[in-house]
Amino acid sequence: MDYAENITAEIVKEHGLSTDEYQVILDRMGRAPNLVELGIFSVMWSEHCSYKSSRLHLGKLPTKGEKVIQGPGENAGVIDIGDGQAAIFKMESHNHPSYIEPYQGAATGVGGILRDVFTMGARPIALMNALRFGAPDHAKTRQLVDGVVAGIGGYGNCVGVPTVGGETNFHAGYNGNILVNAMAVGLADADKIFYARGAQPGQPIVYVGSKTGRDGIHGATMASAEFDDDSAEKRPTVQVGDPFTEKKLIEACLELMATDAIAAIQDMGAAGLTSSSVEMADKGGIGIELDMDKVPQRETNMSTYEMMLSESQERMLVIMKPGREDVAMRIFEKWELDVAVIGQTTDSKRMVLTHKGETVCDIPIAPLADDAPKYDRPWHAPEVRAQITASDVAKPAHMGEILLKLMGSPDMASKAWIWSQYDRHVMADTVASSQDPSDAAIVRIHGTNKALAITTDCTPRYCQADPFEGGKQAVAEAWRNLTAAGADPIAITDCLNFGNPERREIMGQFVGCIDGMAEACAKLDFPVVSGNVSLYNETNGAAIPPTPAIGGVGLIPDIDKCGQFGGLQEGDILLLVGETIGAMGASIYLKEIEGREDGGSPHVDLSAEKANGDFVRGQIRSGRLTACHDLSDGGLACAAADMALASDIGIKLAHEGDVPMHGFLFGEDQARYLIAAAKEDAIAILQDAKADDIPIQVVGLGGGTAITVNGAHNLELSRLRSAWEGWLPGLMNKSVVAAE
Amino acid sequence: MKAKIHVYLKPGVLDPQGAAVAGALHNMGYDEVASVRQGKLIELDLTGDDVEAARVRVDEMCAKLLSNPVIESYSIELE
Amino acid sequence: MKAKIHVYLKPGVLDPQGAAVAGALHNMGYDEVASVRQGKLIELDLTGDDVEAARVRVDEMCAKLLSNPVIESYSIELE
Amino acid sequence: MKSAVIVFPGSNCDRDAHDAIQGVTGTAPAMVWHQETALPEGTQFVMIPGGFSYGDYLRCGAMASHSAIMPAIIAHAATGAPILGVCNGFQILTECGLLPGALMRNAQLKFICEETPITVANTNTRFTSRYTPNAKLMIPIAHHDGNYFADTETLIRIENEGQVVFRYGANPNGSANDIAGLVNEQGNVLGMMPHPERAVDAKHGGTDGLALFESLLGSA
Numbered sequence A: 001m002d003y004a005e006n007i008t009a010e011i012v013k014e015h016g017l018s019t020d021e022y023q024v025i026l027d028r029m030g031r032a033p034n035l036v037e038l039g040i041f042s043v044m045w046s047e048h049c050s051y052k053s054s055r056l057h058l059g060k061l062p063t064k065g066e067k068v069i070q071g072p073g074e075n076a077g078v079i080d081i082g083d084g085q086a087a088i089f090k091m092e093s094h095n096h097p098s099y100i101e102p103y104q105g106a107a108t109g110v111g112g113i114l115r116d117v118f119t120m121g122a123r124p125i126a127l128m129n130a131l132r133f134g135a136p137d138h139a140k141t142r143q144l145v146d147g148v149v150a151g152i153g154g155y156g157n158c159v160g161v162p163t164v165g166g167e168t169n170f171h172a173g174y175n176g177n178i179l180v181n182a183m184a185v186g187l188a189d190a191d192k193i194f195y196a197r198g199a200q201p202g203q204p205i206v207y208v209g210s211k212t213g214r215d216g217i218h219g220a221t222m223a224s225a226e227f228d229d230d231s232a233e234k235r236p237t238v239q240v241g242d243p244f245t246e247k248k249l250i251e252a253c254l255e256l257m258a259t260d261a262i263a264a265i266q267d268m269g270a271a272g273l274t275s276s277s278v279e280m281a282d283k284g285g286i287g288i289e290l291d292m293d294k295v296p297q298r299e300t301n302m303s304t305y306e307m308m309l310s311e312s313q314e315r316m317l318v319i320m321k322p323g324r325e326d327v328a329m330r331i332f333e334k335w336e337l338d339v340a341v342i343g344q345t346t347d348s349k350r351m352v353l354t355h356k357g358e359t360v361c362d363i364p365i366a367p368l369a370d371d372a373p374k375y376d377r378p379w380h381a382p383e384v385r386a387q388i389t390a391s392d393v394a395k396p397a398h399m400g401e402i403l404l405k406l407m408g409s410p411d412m413a414s415k416a417w418i419w420s421q422y423d424r425h426v427m428a429d430t431v432a433s434s435q436d437p438s439d440a441a442i443v444r445i446h447g448t449n450k451a452l453a454i455t456t457d458c459t460p461r462y463c464q465a466d467p468f469e470g471g472k473q474a475v476a477e478a479w480r481n482l483t484a485a486g487a488d489p490i491a492i493t494d495c496l497n498f499g500n501p502e503r504r505e506i507m508g509q510f511v512g513c514i515d516g517m518a519e520a521c522a523k524l525d526f527p528v529v530s531g532n533v534s535l536y537n538e539t540n541g542a543a544i545p546p547t548p549a550i551g552g553v554g555l556i557p558d559i560d561k562c563g564q565f566g567g568l569q570e571g572d573i574l575l576l577v578g579e580t581i582g583a584m585g586a587s588i589y590l591k592e593i594e595g596r597e598d599g600g601s602p603h604v605d606l607s608a609e610k611a612n613g614d615f616v617r618g619q620i621r622s623g624r625l626t627a628c629h630d631l632s633d634g635g636l637a638c639a640a641a642d643m644a645l646a647s648d649i650g651i652k653l654a655h656e657g658d659v660p661m662h663g664f665l666f667g668e669d670q671a672r673y674l675i676a677a678a679k680e681d682a683i684a685i686l687q688d689a690k691a692d693d694i695p696i697q698v699v700g701l702g703g704g705t706a707i708t709v710n711g712a713h714n715l716e717l718s719r720l721r722s723a724w725e726g727w728l729p730g731l732m733n734k735s736v737v738a739a740e
Numbered sequence B, C: 001m002k003a004k005i006h007v008y009l010k011p012g013v014l015d016p017q018g019a020a021v022a023g024a025l026h027n028m029g030y031d032e033v034a035s036v037r038q039g040k041l042i043e044l045d046l047t048g049d050d051v052e053a054a055r056v057r058v059d060e061m062c063a064k065l066l067s068n069p070v071i072e073s074y075s076i077e078l079e
Numbered sequence D: 001m002k003s004a005v006i007v008f009p010g011s012n013c014d015r016d017a018h019d020a021i022q023g024v025t026g027t028a029p030a031m032v033w034h035q036e037t038a039l040p041e042g043t044q045f046v047m048i049p050g051g052f053s054y055g056d057y058l059r060c061g062a063m064a065s066h067s068a069i070m071p072a073i074i075a076h077a078a079t080g081a082p083i084l085g086v087c088n089g090f091q092i093l094t095e096c097g098l099l100p101g102a103l104m105r106n107a108q109l110k111f112i113c114e115e116t117p118i119t120v121a122n123t124n125t126r127f128t129s130r131y132t133p134n135a136k137l138m139i140p141i142a143h144h145d146g147n148y149f150a151d152t153e154t155l156i157r158i159e160n161e162g163q164v165v166f167r168y169g170a171n172p173n174g175s176a177n178d179i180a181g182l183v184n185e186q187g188n189v190l191g192m193m194p195h196p197e198r199a200v201d202a203k204h205g206g207t208d209g210l211a212l213f214e215s216l217l218g219s220a
């Protein structure tokens, strides 16, 4: 092997590059790389930037659709929402940093995903968060919950974007690797969207935002003393977020975007200056030249290596139309942001860096980006688990007590302790958020009567049991939640969290989930427009449960016709849409009541999903429903409990037929909804269902102060409410409060 | 006995608060301010009078609760 | 020159942060902690070397911006 | 009524304030950047919106209270013109001395966002004349530092003078005397933690904040 001066095989290895990968670098460069070049290859070829293990499979996901303006490949996905407007959204993980430093890790996760969205010209209008923590009684859990929630709130509240919803699970499988997935949604004019791809040769490159420090320069290289004589203290591995600067960046960038001065723009995310400049050069088919002396620096004596690999937050790179730099300078200075012209684009298709008068890097762009390595990692599918139905599970004596236990269990209990720390109302367009009885968050499009519906969903239990069905289910549940809110589902983003892809069984989970997602996206006409992959979520060989979190977005044409589950009235008829066989495999019931997590995942019949959902959406819009809720974890009884609590009225459930009572109540069969309507309306709905061939049955009646089944199994709402509301505060109030 | 604990950000860690305060001081005309760092000051009233024992205990409190070792350092003064 | 400014809550002003820290320390078994007060530590790097002039200026910064006289007091150390 | 909304770096309820004022008065307020040194000619009502001016770093509202526009606002207040500070705006008004007391970290130390019951303690102000005495309102709060503090003398004085305008029904943050909003001695400067501009729309936060803006309009 050929090595440049001061570079050894050991250093190459510490950069996470294999011998084969190093050989490719030698071939593509025609010489041995120096340290700066090696560093740049190493970050661009990291799993995070290159998607080398996942790209092959991501290609299977449907990404096109009538409403898709921009699919995966840009900073975020873009969909057409009519009237010349577009919604722009993406979800991203900040798992590892949040485990190390929960407040800052989660905060910078929110900052990063916001930048992906406003980079494209969108004003961010909503944030969501999908969180997975370890077992509630695990030593670190409370402290992590406390810090992550404070960090998400701390950042989102300060930048003034409402955090409108999310999901939270607890499972021992996340003890050593929590998941913090944040989603941002923005709004833009469809003809004013900014892409990374617009640059041409001969254009000035403007750096704006915070100064560059030595934050987050990667672990492996940090350990080598040759790169730095200073103490390890000088190199924080955790970035600190500055939401105030982010807020100024949002306003300043949107102000600049309203002019006609930008050619291309890109936020500095992972691998900061390196990836932002490489991506713009690659997409524009051009070269790039940076003068490192001009980069705003927070510390003295920074090397090119450090500046190029720094992950300092709240920074953007803007390629301006020639002669328009002054427009950018004026706006950014008004907002008191650090700004500098640090280079220009060229036609060389190379990245050339100069520092202190010397050329310190000169590499071709292509192998850094499009031509980066990609692997077909070997995998095998997990063993097929046997299906479990209610008849395989002992029948409990008192259904009310079971329901009480489920609704007070970690995954089902109210998450008000979390969302009450998030500003859900700033921007004055939140129609429904975590506090409201809605299956999706609803954010009005400013100045109109339309709204976006937004949801995040995934059931890791199912993905663990059967990655294919689990992947399908995650997409289907997102579609169902949007539908239950009265929206037309449009598209999704995803955040695919898995363990080490070099292990065959993990790769098998990944492939299975993708295949399942792909099938659901295709059948439901629900394409993927953006996403993120987070691999290596494992500690000492223990991987997280496969967790492909889905962020779904839909459109509500008229906010006077939303679905919600808080309007149940005395005497209303409750109808169950969809088929019930009492699937109990991998259910909440098995986990919480029987203490087992075995069994296959419930099967998702996508045609039923589509037909039942379209039927329910139609009924919502007809105005007949007083309440509507999709069925998911905990089945019919838990959906009824949600509805009863939100409406503050009891429900009398009636069970008959072949499915055992506990399967009827707690089975997790898919493609189902619980809807309510006054008697005459219910009759009309039953007729419509019959005409459309939709499975439907009467399952109960609104009234009283308790949930009952066949007149027995009484559970008073007051008891139910205190179990549901009390669990999380009970857990957190025991917690140790860190000094602020 | 009193323990005075200073908790400050490690060198190199971004201090957005300090930076914003520096900007405000400049706007107010205090140009002599080259930079600002903001930290915490925690004062404990302690019972007992064994200073050395207290130092060990307070150090433990700092490491466990009062500072965040990932981004902060601390120093202790006992009086 | 360096100015170290301590900003602390006036006696009589309730300190919820201090109280929470005290509670947490008790839960962790540090019963010797009788009470906790939390304040701010602000470090300024100053150009110039006239200590007396600097003291006047820093005092002004404290009175105007760095502390709120309704709830806080401060002390200044120059090095 | 001619009005102005002051925008600081980090303000984030400025658009909400703008829309609420426009909705009620029918006229869009001028959006005034903090670096201006004068209010637009003819300005009557000034609103300092919520948000996180300067990131809420150091102390909420401290840095904003020293910005270039503040002398003009203080002078405007001296003319008896109506000034409303909401949330961060309230914090700025106490920091600049237009209102007594200070807003400290919430007693539970957490950010709280909730719809909160408040009662109108004084309807004899130009901000509250359209409310019925002791009216109970639901208005959202969203803050980390809303715990009102003033020394005992000041509290006695503002209570005696009827300066307390809004009180919490269920004290969410530890505020002295459940104070959610108060006016200065002259009665023309109101600071409050709850967000009336988030309660002017049935589809969003309810309409209990409407009468505040209507009172102002009637008083102009």
Ligand SMILES: Nc1ncnc2c1ncn2[C@@H]1O[C@H](COP(=O)(O)OP(=O)(O)O)[C@@H](O)[C@H]1O
Binding pocket: A129, A130, A131, A164, A165, A166, A167, A168, A412, A415, A418, A419, A433, A434, A435, A436, A438, A439, A456, A457, A481, A632, A633
């Ligand atoms: N981390 C979180 N942040 C904000 N809201 C949350 C979070 N976790 C749960 N929620 C809210 O709690 C409610 C119930 O969530 P969930 O049980 O996941 O709903 P569903 O089963 O309909 O998907 C929703 O309104 C959701 O937005």
Ligand SMILES: [Mg+2]
Binding pocket: A439, A481, A630, A632
């Ligand atoms: Mg749902």
